[in-house]
Amino acid sequence: MSVILKENIPTANEKPIPPPMCQPPKRTPKFYADDKANYTILCPQMASIHFALAKTVFSQNGYHLEVLPEVNRDAIEEGLRYVNNDACYPAIVVVGQLIQALKSGKYDLNRTALLISQTCGGCRSTNYATFLKIAVLKAGFGNISVAPFNVNLSSEPNAEGISMTPAMSQQLVLAFFIGDLLMRTSNHCRPYEKNAGATEQLVAAWIERAKPVIAEGKMRDVSKLAPGIIADFEALELVGENSRPKVGIVGEILLKYHEGANNRLIEVIEREGGEAVVPDILDFALYCLTSDWHRAAYSNVPMKNYLKSTFLVWLVERHRKKIQKRLEKSERFSAMCGVRHLIKKAETLVSTCNQTGEGWLLAADMVEMMESGVRNIICVQPFGCLPNHIVGKGLVKELRNRYSDANISALDFDPGATEVNQLNRIKLMMAIAVRNQRKKNNADLKNEEK
Ligand code: SF4
Structure with missing residues (x-):
């Protein structure tokens, strides 16, 4: 309890002591x-x-x-x-x-x-x-x-920051179309490649070939690149294709894609006998863009924003369909499914008003994976990340109820998390995944012999 001493109270003849001058907070210079x-x-x-x-x-x-x-x-x-x-x-x-x-x-x-x-x-x-x-x-x-x-x-x-012109936005979306396609095709081929390193060489070659097209391009130029990429990866020599269990990686965006932050999760999955399946990054941008659609039912969303996001999603999806259609014809690769399809999948589990963190997208990714036959999932989330624990770890029980062979492991990451602990959890999960896949391979073999 603080005590006010009598001698500290100014008398009627004394001027009150002015409060100390507040220093303005220091700020970094703005970038325009x-x-x-x-x-x-x-x-x-x-x-x-x-x-x-x-x-x-x-x-x-x-x-x-x-x-x-x-x-x-x-x-x-x-x-x-x-x-x-x-x-x-x-x-x-x-x-x-x-x-x-x-x-x-x-x-x-x-x-x-x-x-x-x-x-x-x-x-x-x-x-x-x-x-x-x-x-x-x-x-x-x-x-x-x-x-x-x-x-x-x-x-x-x-506003402060990077200013995105329409041309720059188109080029950036084109870059992400190609990035997603290279990630999808290389993740499938790498574990089975006949000649070690062939997949990464092809990725590096296509990055260099794509750069000038992207620099001058628009979204529609995806048709100049995507068919060639898919054809080249279809021609890669693979051994024992599809014999490994597919393991989906879902969760917080940085941990999902950044090999340094997730302790090289894809490499670990491949070393343990699996094939990693990672959702497209562009889905995250579409998830952000569609947030007004769901909010509009409950709050005042400016019509201008609503129409703008609807138009942008339509535009991006229209050009991404060119990749999707070509992938659907492929016997080797699976195709992306579009944001409206993901919204429907999420709605079977959570409200699409879950928009913090990865929100409903995380739920949608897991349901979509389960339904497309990827029954093993690693859900990566930062320790203490409440939004992603709710729509990630929080849904595991319901997913196991729906899909009896669902093999899901939630991995927490923080600066103090030991790699050994994470590795043990992955190894345990992978042991189950490999055992289930072996059973499936044997059953398929017997069916073929009949
Ligand atoms: S709580 Fe933090 S880690 Fe989790 S989604 Fe939000 S910003 Fe990312």
Whole structure:
């Protein structure tokens, strides 16, 4: 209990002591698209194929973007130094990677800005830009700008951050069409390739071939690239194709795609005898774009935003159908299914008003995988990520009720999680997956002999 001493109370003749002057909070300088020619923009890594292609789009539009390489343990330690450890693990990974780059001495600190994504929803990822700004100030880089990047239909035209022109948006979507296709085809071929390394060589070759088309292209130019990619991957020599269990990876976006953040999960699955199946990244953008559709039933959504998102989803899906149709003809690869189909799948389990984190998309991915025969799923989520625990781990019981052979394992990631624990859980899950697949292979063999 505080005690007010009599001698501290000003008497009638004394002037009251003025309150201490409040210092204005320190802020990092703002980044506007007009500054692009003067800055190197550092971008944290998330999905290596997609980001290699996206970099071309930024270069074409006058940005000097540098996608940072792998995340290592030092980057995570760096993140922990500047972000409170009760923040989300992806924030720690991303901030750590960027601060590590600033400290590396490789960049002119008067001409460097940092790119960070923002989802503009109810989740903490909306605040990643603020986390980063605070970290940058704490680390003593007060003159470094932070450029937020988001899929926000209501943002002002001259808002802070990267400004997406219609042409740039089209190129970026085209880059993600091709990134998703290369990820899909390479994940299927790699575990069975006859000549070690052949799949990765083909991916690297197609990234280089796709870059000039994407730099000059529009979404419709997907038909210049996709048929060739599918044909080349169909021609790859494989051994024992489809004999391995398919293992779906779902969950938080950074952990799902970033091999550094998820401790090389795809490599582990392949080493343990499986084939990884990873959903398209573009589905996440479509999931963000459709959020107004579901909200409109319960709240006041501006008609302008509603129509804009409906048009954009239609446009993207219209061009993605070209890949989908070609994949449907393929005997080797499975096709994507479209966002409306995913919404229907999610609605069988949760309300589509689940829009924080991966929200209803996570539920939709799991149902879609189960129904397309991928009965093994690893759900990756940051420790303490409430939204994804609800629509990820929270649905496992119901999925097991629906699909008796569902083999689902939820993996938590945080800076202190030991790789050994994660590995043990994956190995256990993979042992069941391999045993089930062996039974299925034997049954198929017997049926063929009959
Ligand atoms: S989805 Fe989870 S990890 Fe990502 S920002 Fe939200 S709470 Fe954090």
